[in-house]
Amino acid sequence: MVSNTTADIADLIARCALRDRKAFATLYQRTSAKLFGVSLRILKDRAEAEEALQEVYVKIWQRADRYVAGGYSPISWLVAVARNHALDILRARKPITDDIDAALDIADAGPDPEQAALDKGERTRIDGCLAELEEAKADAVRGAYLDGFSYEELAARHNVPLNTMRTWLRRSLIKLRECLAA
Amino acid sequence: MSQADDMGDSADGDKVLVAEYVLGLLDAAEHDRIARRIAAEPTLAAEQRMWRLRLASLDNEFAEVTPPQSVMSRLESRLFGSTAAGGGFANWWNSLALWRGLAAGGVAVAVAAIGFSVLQPRLDVDSVATQLVAALQSQEGSGVEFVAFYDSRTQAVRLVGLEGEQPAEKDFELWYIKGDEPAVSMGVIPVDQRTSITLDAAAQQKFGEGTVLAVTLEQKGGSPTGKAQGPIVAVGKATSI
Numbered sequence: 001m002v003s004n005t006t007a008d009i010a011d012l013i014a015r016c017a018l019r020d021r022k023a024f025a026t027l028y029q030r031t032s033a034k035l036f037g038v039s040l041r042i043l044k045d046r047a048e049a050e051e052a053l054q055e056v057y058v059k060i061w062q063r064a065d066r067y068v069a070g071g072y073s074p075i076s077w078l079v080a081v082a083r084n085h086a087l088d089i090l091r092a093r094k095p096i097t098d099d100i101d102a103a104l105d106i107a108d109a110g111p112d113p114e115q116a117a118l119d120k121g122e123r124t125r126i127d128g129c130l131a132e133l134e135e136a137k138a139d140a141v142r143g144a145y146l147d148g149f150s151y152e153e154l155a156a157r158h159n160v161p162l163n164t165m166r167t168w169l170r171r172s173l174i175k176l177r178e179c180l181a182a
Numbered sequence: 183m184s185q186a187d188d189m190g191d192s193a194d195g196d197k198v199l200v201a202e203y204v205l206g207l208l209d210a211a212e213h214d215r216i217a218r219r220i221a222a223e224p225t226l227a228a229e230q231r232m233w234r235l236r237l238a239s240l241d242n243e244f245a246e247v248t249p250p251q252s253v254m255s256r257l258e259s260r261l262f263g264s265t266a267a268g269g270g271f272a273n274w275w276n277s278l279a280l281w282r283g284l285a286a287g288g289v290a291v292a293v294a295a296i297g298f299s300v301l302q303p304r305l306d307v308d309s310v311a312t313q314l315v316a317a318l319q320s321q322e323g324s325g326v327e328f329v330a331f332y333d334s335r336t337q338a339v340r341l342v343g344l345e346g347e348q349p350a351e352k353d354f355e356l357w358y359i360k361g362d363e364p365a366v367s368m369g370v371i372p373v374d375q376r377t378s379i380t381l382d383a384a385a386q387q388k389f390g391e392g393t394v395l396a397v398t399l400e401q402k403g404g405s406p407t408g409k410a411q412g413p414i415v416a417v418g419k420a421t422s423i
Contacts, residue, residue, distance in 0.1 A: 021262060028254055033246035040247050053249055054257050061261055076238035087206035091213060126236040144205040145237050146244065151207055173201040174194065180236050 009074040016064035024061055031075065032057070035082040042086035042148035052089060056082045087148055129179035137172040140165070193225075200226055204233040314420040316395045320345065324415035326354070326373070330395050332420065338380045339395075343373040346415070354415070355404045358385065359394040370404040371397070393420045 009031065015023030035056055039049040059081055067077055130138040136158055143149040143157065155165035202208050203216040220226045312334040320327050326346030332339045341356065348354060354373055357365035366385065371377050381389060398405075399412040 024261075025254075025258075028257070032253070033248045034244060036249040036253075037244045037247045041244060050249060050253050053253055054260070057257050058261065072235060072238060076234075076241055079238070079241045079244065080234060083206075091206070091210050126239050129236075141205070142240065142243075144207055145240055148206055169207070170198050170202075173198050177197055177201065180232065 006073055006075070009078070010067075013060075013064050013067045013074055013077075016061055017067070024057075027060070028057060031078055034075065035078060038079055038082040039086050041146065042083065043089060048089070049086075052085055053082070056085050059085065083148075090148055090150075125180060126176075129176050132179055133172050133175060137168055140169050141172060141176065144169070196226060197229055200229040201233050204230060204237060312390065312422065314389070314391065314393070314422055316393075316418040316420040318395055318397055318416035318418035320416055321414050324399075324413075326397060326415040328371075328395075328397060328416055328418075330418070330420070332381075332389060334386070334389075336380075337386055338378050339368070341371055341377045341379065343371075343375070346373055348373045349399070351402055352399050352412075353402050353404055354397050355400045355410070355412075357396045357398065357410055358389065359396060360388040361392075363388075365396065365410050367404065367408060367410075370400075389420070391420060391422045394418070395420060 009027070012023045012027040012030070016027060032053065036049060036053050039052045039056065040046065043049045043052060060078065067074065072080065130141060133141070140149075140154050140158065143154055149157065151162060151165055151169070154169070155162045158165065160168070199208070199212075199216055200220065203213060203220070206213075208216060216226075220230050312332070314330075314332040316330045316332075318326075318328040318330060324346065327344040328341055329344060330339050330341045353370045356368040356371045356379070358368060359365045366388075368379050368381075368385070371379075395418055396410075396414050397416040398410045399415050400410070401412075405411050
């Protein structure tokens with residue numbers, strides 16, 4: 001996606017909000033490989049990922065007006081839609097919550113001091129902070145984010161009891177939070 | 183210093199919960215509960231933003247995988263019906279449904295709609311340009327219908343087929359008829375696509391209000407004699423816009 005500038009993607013999303021079908025087709029053409037990659041990695045099933053991808057773009061088309069420029073980068077917003085949709089599928093077949101709605105409501109909440117601080121562009125700091133964790137614990141955090149692994153799956157993969165994994169990860173998240181806020 | 187940093191011990195628990203929420207580690211019931219709290223509590227919302235923003239820098243680790251073509255096809259037919267993407271004038275001109283509606287509503291409706299839409303932007307309101315429209319209605323149950331639009335500035339007739347199938351080994355031929363004069367061929371026309379026919383000088387002279395346009399069914403390639411031989415399948419009179 002070398003040719004995709006942030007402004008291009010943001011513009012395409014905005015034009016989707018104006019019901020521009022060509023913009024939607026272009027947006028799909030430019031971003032579907034990324035979002036399919038997200039769906040496939042988390043769902044680990046091709047047919048399911050294809051179905052999910054379709055749902056994701058329906059959501060994007062229907063809710064493009066809710067993308068708020070200035071918060072997340074547009075591609076991150078799209079990835080979040082795809083990732084949350086895949087996690088919803090994993091969490092339960094029954095749709096208890098609509099994660100993307102909650103996420104978008106928050107994006108709509110408007111500027112605040114914390115947001116201003118976050119917008120300063122230190123987004124890569126998490127890499128440094130993850131590096132401060134033990135390797136296995138950093139792996140667990142990445143596995144949860146990138147692969148959608150549950151506590152049960154993480155415990156099995158790291159060969160530790162479930163409660164141990166819970167404690168590990170929660171402590172790691174507190175450390176990570178301290179590092180990120182420092 | 184953020185609000186979240188000023189909070190006490192229980193806030194630490196909340197911070198972890200929000201992190202777990204963003205990572206997708208909570209079960210359905212807990213996930214739902216935290217989602218509602220985030221929606222209601224700005225400090226938790228800020229916490230969620232922080233995690234999502236920071237974690238998003240891991241997004242480049244998702245490899246790109248090109249999805250099969252079928253996904254986009256299904257998506258488009260689901261969102262838009264089976265129509266292709268389009269917009270603006272071309273889309274309007276290509277809208278078969280609109281043309282069918284115009285034909286059904288008769289020429290008066292066509293005049294109003296075309297006058298309003300086709301001629302935008304109207305550069306020369308005071309010019310002597312002539313615009314005509316004709317709805318060519320089906321004859322003898324042929325099921326063939328066309329709408330024709332003429333603009334003297336482009337000296338061309340634009341034609342769109344609304345209904346009807348072309349029989350194999352036959353062609354539709356378009357004719358104009360001025361008063362009692364014999365029909366003059368404007369050539370063979372396809373039924374399944376839009377056509378633009380540029381008029382020669384003689385035709386331009388004769389084209390005006392009341393000129394009749396007719397479509398006949400002729401042998402392949404059109405009538406060899408220059409006179410209509412087959413049955414008239416659609417006919418309509420040009421009306422000024």
